[in-house]
Amino acid sequence: MLAEQAKQKHRISGNLSACITNVLDAGFVAAEDGPSKTLDTFKEEYSDIYQDQLDLESFTADVAALSDKMVAGESDEIVQRMNFVKYRLIELYKRNLVKINHSAMELVCAKHLIRYGYMVDVEKQLTDILVCDVHATKGDGVAIVEIETGFIPPEHALDPLAYYAARIASKIARYSKYANQFVLATPPVSILPIPELFRRPPRDRDVQSIGRVKLLCDRYYKNPPVSEDEIINGRLHMVYIINIDDGRVIEMDVDSYLDQVGQMLDSTNRLL
Secondary structure, three states: OOHHHHHHHHHHHHOHHHHHHHHHHHHHOOOOOOOOOOOHHEEEEEEEEHHHHHHHHHHHHHHHHHHHHHOOOHHHHHHHHHHHHHHHHHHHHHHHOOOOOHHHHHHHHHHHHHOOOOEEEEEEEEEEEEEEEEEEOOOOEEEEEEEEEOOOOHHOOOOHHHHHHHHHHHHHHHHHOOOEEEEEEEOOOOOOOOOOHOOHHHHHHOHHHHHHHHHHHHHHHOOOOHHHHHHOOOOOEEEEEOOOOOOOEEEOOHHHHHHHHOHHHHHHHHHH
């Protein structure tokens, strides 16, 4: 039957919209156990599959367009490494694990690191509970990039600053031990409330500052909690400002970033 053929073609080619276009030419869909169905009925019954396919096609087109723009004029090696990241993101999208806004930023960060000779993966599993956004290796060196957009979930609508500062602190504490270089990345429309503690090397962190960050993290992270040892040894090496429009990254050291946004972060520092 034509309906079954359409579904089979979707499974084989992954392109249901093309199948429905073929159905449109026929003007109807034959049913196994009843009269012919109109195209509108077919679309209604298979609307979820159809919409998923349209979303996939849109996602694929977006990441392909961004990747193509960034690799224009680059070497074959860079193109191949970017293709790996692009297709990895598409596969993750099929599994409903990524969204386009976050994936676009991962792609821009990946290109920046690939340009410096890194091999890059995205959504890399580090532990049972930790998955990093961008994982890059070069020789024995490992760089990890965690992307922050400033999103605040509805349940923290009344304490957004404290929640966001705790999330930043927890990421630095938990992720940085798995890398030689740990980076926080954000678009220019967002500000990272980085605790002042992480401007200083571990040996220069005082007990009071460590305690304040620990108390803040304990408000939001209990299973498992962020350990004092993780806070003491957590390192933030760099901040990336992600310009998606231009497909590029601006690097800033932590001191320079905090000096630039210092006045706006005064209220955060009072928390910490």
